[in-house]
Amino acid sequence: MKAEFDICIIGAGMAGATIAAYLAPKGIRIALIDQCFKEKKRIVGELLQPGAVLSLEEMQLGHLLEGFEAQPVDGYALLHGDQKITIPYPASYKGMGLHNGLFLQNIRAAALKNNFVTQIQGKALQLLENERNEIIGVSYREEGTSEIKSIHAPLTITSDGFFSNFRESLSNNEKSVTSYFIGVILKDCAMPFPKHGHVFLSGPTPFICYPISSNEVRLLIDFPGDQLPRKALLQEHLDSNVTPYIPAEMLKSYQQAMHEGGFKVMPNHYMAAKPIIRKGAVMLGDALNMRHPLTGGGLTAVFSDIQILSAHLLAMPDFSNNDLIHTKIEAYYQDRQRANANLNILANALYGVMSNNLLKAAVFNYLKCGGSNAQESISILAGLNRNNYALIKQFACLAVYGAFDLVRENICNVPRAFRILLDALTIIKPLAKNELSVSAVVSGYFKK
Ligand SMILES: Cc1cc2nc3c(=O)[nH]c(=O)nc-3n(C[C@H](O)[C@H](O)[C@H](O)COP(=O)(O)OP(=O)(O)OC[C@H]3O[C@@H](n4cnc5c(N)ncnc54)[C@H](O)[C@@H]3O)c2cc1C
Numbered sequence: 001m002k003a004e005f006d007i008c009i010i011g012a013g014m015a016g017a018t019i020a021a022y023l024a025p026k027g028i029r030i031a032l033i034d035q036c037f038k039e040k041k042r043i044v045g046e047l048l049q050p051g052a053v054l055s056l057e058e059m060q061l062g063h064l065l066e067g068f069e070a071q072p073v074d075g076y077a078l079l080h081g082d083q084k085i086t087i088p089y090p091a092s093y094k095g096m097g098l099h100n101g102l103f104l105q106n107i108r109a110a111a112l113k114n115n116f117v118t119q120i121q122g123k124a125l126q127l128l129e130n131e132r133n134e135i136i137g138v139s140y141r142e143e144g145t146s147e148i149k150s151i152h153a154p155l156t157i158t159s160d161g162f163f164s165n166f167r168e169s170l171s172n173n174e175k176s177v178t179s180y181f182i183g184v185i186l187k188d189c190a191m192p193f194p195k196h197g198h199v200f201l202s203g204p205t206p207f208i209c210y211p212i213s214s215n216e217v218r219l220l221i222d223f224p225g226d227q228l229p230r231k232a233l234l235q236e237h238l239d240s241n242v243t244p245y246i247p248a249e250m251l252k253s254y255q256q257a258m259h260e261g262g263f264k265v266m267p268n269h270y271m272a273a274k275p276i277i278r279k280g281a282v283m284l285g286d287a288l289n290m291r292h293p294l295t296g297g298g299l300t301a302v303f304s305d306i307q308i309l310s311a312h313l314l315a316m317p318d319f320s321n322n323d324l325i326h327t328k329i330e331a332y333y334q335d336r337q338r339a340n341a342n343l344n345i346l347a348n349a350l351y352g353v354m355s356n357n358l359l360k361a362a363v364f365n366y367l368k369c370g371g372s373n374a375q376e377s378i379s380i381l382a383g384l385n386r387n388n389y390a391l392i393k394q395f396a397c398l399a400v401y402g403a404f405d406l407v408r409e410n411i412c413n414v415p416r417a418f419r420i421l422l423d424a425l426t427i428i429k430p431l432a433k434n435e436l437s438v439s440a441v442v443s444g445y446f447k448k
Contacts, residue, residue, distance in 0.1 A: 014107070045104075065096055125139045154319045187253055204241050291347035345435050
């Protein structure tokens with residue numbers, strides 16, 4: 001019997017809505033289910049790296065960045081004590097700062113206007129299985145009626161975000177919270193470098209900011225540890241570790257925002273992708289894979305996953321052959337691992353570096369030298385350079401540079417130089433083990 005839908009998508013968030021908007025115009029029949037289609041005010045996914053913008057353009061979805069004051073971003077600024085540097089993105093590439101909620105509504109509207117997409121409002125409850133344990137759809141509680149209903153499709157995409165209910169059946173995930181981000185909007189705020197993402201390194205933990213509309217700047221403040229910050233602790237953190245390091249030109253807007261309150265707090269997860277490949281289902285977005293948001297790499301990974309998965313699915317004549325769908329899912333998981341390794345490693349490695357005083361000073365001085373090292377580093381951060389060898393090389397160069405710099409300053413610094421090398425190794429080793437295959441690094445070396 002021919003199913004009513006080719007694909008059932010659980011979660012019309014950044015991943016689910018975007019893949020629907022991309023695949024529906026190609027004649028793929030989609031059921032798009034979400035518990036809420038209203039605009040949400042979130043602090044996530046507000047800086048698109050050039051790699052994410054490029055993916056959208058390649059999918060002919062670049063126009064979805066228009067019409068809601070998204071702001072072009074030309075590169076990064078790093079501030080450490082009274083020193084400041086800027087690193088531009090590679091020529092002709094740009095990032096975008098935006099309101100995630102407005103962007104998502106644009107994507108959803110593009111998906112839903114297509115006749116091949118059926119909008120279903122409800123909470124997805126359970127994956128449906130046949131007698132061979134293959135997934136054949138999902139049950140959901142319909143919004144409004146509270147009736148339990150089912151959708152059947154040869155492929156179910158679970159893209160229900162970082163609290164995914166379906167991850168347990170489709171992966172061997174090990175999720176951990178690295179830190180929390182406290183988000184606040186600064187109104188009419190002059191940043192030291194307009195059109196730049198800023199990373200502030202002067203305090204004990206980093207904080208970042210970037211424009212999200214013509215008169216708003218998003219400030220994200222890191223709160224280390226895996227415990228939700230309590231009010232008193234949060235205030236103490238702001239007073240001691242953030243406020244003293246806010247640049248003079250931002251202070252008025254910052255103080256106004258502190259006075260108004262309205263902080264939003266989000267956990268920052270790390271979760272390597274460890275899919276269990278089952279017939280009839282595939283994971284996409286945060287349900288599958290998460291990294292620290294310090295580098296704004298999440299949507300670059302999401303959009304490139306959509307391109308990879310779609311390319312495999314579109315290579316099939318139709319959705320009638322379950323074995324073929326299964327082969328395509330396997331190929332997607334394999335290809336995406338390679339494509340996203342740099343984004344995943346860099347995000348958590350950089351967070352480790354920026355929370356370590358010796359390495360933090362080293363990275364600042366290393367990037368201050370400019371030249372090809374700074375250019376290669378920013379192209380990795382931008383999601384434009386996915387060569388694993390390039391990342392490992394840059395990380396090793398940074399650690400050696402930091403160690404050498406200390407010894408050059410004073411020979412008595414030899415123990416600290418060893419410390420830097422050891423800390424760098426401790427940061428990169430588990431990430432590389434999770435994300436990289438040795439053959440990918442070696443082949444990257446030979447491609448150079
Ligand atoms: C603090 C923070 C800041 C970030 N900043 C950036 C950034 O600047 N740049 C960047 O690229 N990335 C950033 N990220 C990462 C990025 O936001 C995510 O990778 C991205 O939003 C993931 O999209 P998603 O579709 O998987 O999840 P979501 O966008 O969260 O979508 C999940 C959807 O599933 C729906 N849903 C959930 N459960 C069910 C259910 N049972 N039934 C039906 N529907 C359901 C939800 O309603 C939601 O619409 C940040 C992350 C964090 C935590």
